[in-house]
Amino acid sequence: MQLLPWEKIDTVLLDMDGTLLDLHFDNVFWLDYMPQYYADKNGITRAEADAYIKPLLASYTGQIHWYCVDFWSGKLDLPIKQMKQDTAELIRLRANADKFLAALRAAGKHCVLVTNAHRDSLQIKLEKVHLEPLLDVIISSHDYGYPKEDQRFWQSLRQELDFQPERSLFIDDSLPVLRSAQHYGIGHLRAVLQPDSQAGHKNCEEFIPSTDLLDLVSNLQIP
Structure with a gap:
């Protein structure tokens, strides 16, 4: 594990699904529950x-529609929001995510959630895991109309938040998103090695992998 230069980091930008939350919920929902529901509904x-x-x-990968509850509700004629509420018992924090955030807050770092999740999904998940007290700002890419894969997301984020890209850390489980952040100029990047606790490790390719979030703050100085 390569230690982070925390003295050069003021802002921590954090993905939600697969980074702070276990991606197992989303994988079960989109790959199993929703297709089975669709099959049953349509005979x-x-x-x-x-x-x-x-x-x-x-066909919608990397587009804002891919992450939109309203879009898929209409496209598939399914009550996606209600279906997510019905399966919310599967929503879990990744190991030590809350301790990681608490350490960042104690050290005075600016903690920003930046997620592609639709606001409806975001609300369901935050009601389950109660992360708001540990975060300074919560941003959904739907607020801007562009996913994190798009440079216009980062441009919009910079207009809304006063942060220096080169003095920011961004953690995500998506390689296309990490590459987009790198292209924009985010100075410090980490990829999540095991976003789904029930699945194996993923290939993080050119990015430094993170296994346990708590390891990232092992050298963080807390006043």
């Missing part, structure tokens, strides 16, 4: 539902 087999839904989802 088709699960294989037929998968054959329709998987390429449809893939």
Whole structure:
């Protein structure tokens, strides 16, 4: 593990799903629960539902629609928000996420949640895990109309928040998002090695992997 130069970091930008929260909920919802619900509702087999839904989802990858509850509710004629509420018992923090945030706050770092999650999903998840007291700002890419994969997201974020990209740390489990942040000029980047606790490690490619969030603050000086 490569230690972070905390003396050069003022702002910590944090993804939600797969970074602070276990991605297991989202994987179960989108890859199993929702296709099965669609199959049952439309009187088709699960294989037929998968054959329709998987390429449809893939066609919107990296776009704001991919993350939009309203878009998929209309596209699939499903009550996506209610379905997420019905499965909310699967929503969990990643290991030590709360302790990690508490350490950042104690050290005086500016903690900003930057998520592609739709505000409806965000509300359901925050009601379950109660992270608001540990965060200074909560940003959904839907507030701007551009996902984190798009440079216009970072430009909009910079207009709203007073932060220096070169003195900021960004943690995410998505490689395209990390590359977008790197292109914008975010100075310190970490990739999440195991975003889904029930799945294996992912290839973080050119980015330094993070296993346990608490390890990242092992050398953080707290007054």
